[in-house]
Amino acid sequence: MPQSRKCTSALNFAFFSLFYVLAMLLTQPAGAHFSDGTKVRTILVAEENGILVAYVRAPAPLVFSDLVGKAQVDQTPLESSFLRLETTGTGNRYRLNMGAIAEDRSSFETRLTEALVFSQAGLDLSAKIAGFTVHMQRPQSEFGSLSAAKTAVAEPPPHLDPLFGQAVVDYVVQLDSQDPLGILSVRAGYGPLIPGPGVAIDNHLIDARENPPVSLTAPGQLEQPAVIDGSRLSTFGHFVFQGALHIVEGLDHVLLVITMALGVGATRKLIYLVTAFTLGHSVTLIATFLGATPTWPWFVPAVEAAIAASVLYAAVAAMIHRSGSVLVFTGIGLLHGLGFSFVLGDILGRDAPDLVPALLAFNIGIELGQLAILAATWSIVFFMKQLAEPALKPVRLGALTGIALLSSWWIAERLNGLVYSI
Structure with a gap:
């Protein structure tokens, strides 16, 4: 197949897939980490x-x-x-x-x-x-x-x-x-x-x-x-699985990790940004379970809206080739750590007898989930590069644009929930 036809096929496939995913997602409510209906x-x-x-x-x-x-x-x-x-x-x-x-x-x-x-x-x-x-x-x-x-x-x-x-x-x-x-x-x-x-x-x-x-x-x-x-070993493994499952099922977290990967690629800076994000969410995940966060009714929807805004920021920054600083992604990690703590509070309970091992296992699971998302993103990029390298830039821009649009939708939806909680 000529190179130009390969590029055209790759672009058509990428943009059709992006359009389909966005259409499906936009017909669903934005997934929040905490529900009063739990x-x-x-x-x-x-x-x-x-x-x-x-x-x-x-x-x-x-x-x-x-x-x-x-x-x-x-x-x-x-x-x-x-x-x-x-x-x-x-x-x-x-x-x-x-x-x-x-x-x-x-x-x-x-x-x-x-x-x-x-x-x-x-x-x-x-x-x-x-x-x-x-x-x-x-x-x-x-x-x-x-x-x-x-x-x-x-x-x-x-x-x-x-x-x-x-x-x-x-x-x-x-x-x-x-x-x-x-x-x-x-x-x-x-x-x-x-x-x-x-x-x-x-x-x-x-x-x-x-x-x-x-x-x-x-x-x-x-x-x-x-x-x-x-069995404490099986319990530890259970919460590792829960942590990995949550970040993989939490679309806002998935998209943030993808934007980080698309923003700087497989470079040393990505290691710095992922480390900063990890430290940030580890701090708030632990602090929340120690009772260091407010209990105001508007706090949870405000955090959820801020998480959506962080995904929008990361997508726009990647689009203009300004991937953000370590300090910024530490702050984003703090926000996402609060989101992780909301779901862990639902599945574990803050009075659980073995809270510390569960927190540790859940955090390890989150990191494994992040690595899996990064590996999947890099695999797709490698596949596209082998198939049609000229298609990489438009596909990357299309993916980041789709993430920006979806996160904007989430911000509007979650801000609407915030208004009703005040």
């Missing part, structure tokens, strides 16, 4: 007087996921004596019926028992509820230890009927196990519900049979079993 279920496993027990903190909809899922599919109202339909000026909503729960505790306990299935060696364990309570909303204190879990379950239930979507149920299950210290798996006993846009579900799993306890996370509604084995 629902967390905590499961703490312990051994008490030779008995295997599990303390569970679950959002109320997960306790009724079978009914909610059926209602969503059939487009019918929820049907349960433990739920009360309430009509307001803005529409209908449900509340937990505390009176009905008090009158028929055994049926409610059966629902709690069947919400999760625990098993060992492939055999399901019989379970019995040893106590439960209901909270109007998720308590500030988490199940960071066995004593904290015991205290939470012992709290009295509310006198008022809590909103179904905000209520949280704490309960403790005694499991009939011949090996209380053995490997345990847990899965959902009910069918899944449809979370809806902007809502994510995570599970914090804590093995308090170890000293100190070991924690890990599992996404989703546990349709597939999650294993609790007390």
